[in-house]
Each structure stands twice: as C-alpha cells, then as structure tokens.
Amino acid sequence: MTPLPPRERLRSLKRASLLGAPTPIDRLERFEKAIASPYPIFIKRDDAIPFGFGGNKVRKLDLVMAEAVQEGFDSVITCGGVQSNHCRATAAAATRLGLRCHLVLSGEAPATLSGNTRLDDVFGATLHFVAGRLDRAPAMTSLGASLRAEGGKPTIIPLGASTPLGASGLALGIFEMIDQGHRPDVIIHASSSGGTQAGLLAGITLEGLKTRVIGISADESETALRRTVEGLERGVLDLAGSDADVTRAEVMDRFVGDGYGLETDGSREALNLLARAEAILVDHTYTAKALAGLIALVRDRSIAPGSTILFWHTGGQVGVLAR
C-alpha cells in the first residue's frame, strides 16, 4: 500500500471527538479601529471550542486522549500551574472518555478553589499540589508508580500535551483555517510549552504557505522556547512522514513582563480593549500578553504593509475569573 501523503496522514490520526464544528474566524473591526490598525485583523476563536471551556489544549487532547483510550490506559496524569488551562481541559477530557485524572499542580494549595482549579475538581480530577515547577515531573513519576502498584494502568501526559502527537492538533487547525478560506500573512498567538507554535508551523509548512507565525512567550526565553518549538515541529513533520525542513520559529519574550502569570500594562490594555470593543475575553497569563504583542507590532508597523493578521485565540478566559 502506498503511504498516505503528509497532510492526509495527519488527517487520518485517531481523534477523541472532543472538537465540535470548526471554530469561527471573525474580523475584529471595532478592535482594529481602537488601535488604529492599518492591517485587517481576524481572530480564530479556539476560546469558543464548546468542550470543557475550550482553548488550544482541546485540539491537542483530541489526539492524545484518543491514543490513551486506544492503548487501554485507565487513568491519565498530567501537570501544570495551579491555574493551568491544560489541566482543566485534561480533567474534562478524561471524564468524557471514562478515564480517571490526576493533576500535579505547582504552587500553593488555595484555601478556596477558583477558576480552573475549581473546574478541575468539578470535573472529578484528583489534585496533588507540589511546591515548584521542578517538583512536577518527579511527582508524576512517583504517582504513576503508586497507581501501577495498586493495579492501575496510568499514562503520563507531558506538560501542555506538547508532544508531536498533541502538537499535530494545531497543524490540523491550520488545515481547518484554510478550509474556511483564510490564508493570513501573519499569525500571532500565545506560546509556552511550544506545542501550539510547532503545530501551527508544521501545518503552514505542509500547506506550502509563507505565513509568519509569531509566538509571544508567556514565560520562557526566546532561545529556549525557539529550540523547543523547532524540536516539536520536527516531530510533527516526522509523524506526517514529511522530510520538509523545519521553519525557524519566531518567538518574542519581551511581553512577559515580571514573569509568568503576572499582569503587565500591556496585558491590562489588551484585555480591556478587546473586551470593550468586541466582548471577547483574554487572560493575563497567556492571551492578553499575546494580544499586547500584536498591538505593539501593529503600532510599530513591524508587520509588512498590506498584511492580513490573524490572532489565534488559544483560550484561557477562565483565568479572568480566578482569584
């Protein structure tokens, strides 16, 4: 049998049916006016994925959880910060698919659960708090060992479901965007564990587009994140059976401010502008910083004249309500 061409290979990956219809792509005319943009700006509404409060993680989990079910695991273990969107989406996906979910959350256990942590609990996940980021991986390993010792069959999903398989979900997102008739010149989005940008870039490469994909870092340095993204992009292309070269990933870390999850003047402005012009929510940890990056690039005219921009909204709106 002749192997499937790369795009078809990705399209034929087993999915868990967590995604509904294609997410809308809308023009942000009022927001364009608010920032005096000479460029048309569109938004890809992955925040509006109906399952489990949506976001980019649902695209990744659609593939990663399908594999976990296929391989007969009975529980998943994953990790993130206390307000992790990825953990909340994993908790929802596990419940939908009949698996148990254990979340290793770094940070202080809150006195009252709010935002994503509250949803983790509501979706039935077991929460395990550890002090810092470096404690997460060992905690997941030892949790896996104790569940196995009790006769369970757990699998560990790495941070952000940023594996080549998970990132492929965003390459499928690019195919979806093209099917919707959009071929933007520039895509801007929030980047952290690298899978989203890797998948978007792989999709762009496989479609032969020239689109610039700019990842606005939520925490990591440009150098470190670029290396992660490029490694994962290679993984996605390999999974697709493509020997295309990896694109150099364009990452910007100058919008992080004082650190992960901390508001900046730019994120406050971005959140207020989008909410008041379009009634669409972004969060300070990821998407408001990405939008602050977009606003800065528009104001600086760092984008080629005549370009069309697409803001890939990766979700995180639950964070607006977290205490």
Ligand SMILES: Cc1ncc(COP(=O)(O)O)c(C=O)c1O
């Ligand atoms: C809302 C939101 N946007 C963007 C990201 C970054 O995506 P990635 O981890 O795939 O780089 C995350 C997760 O880290 C997220 O929760």
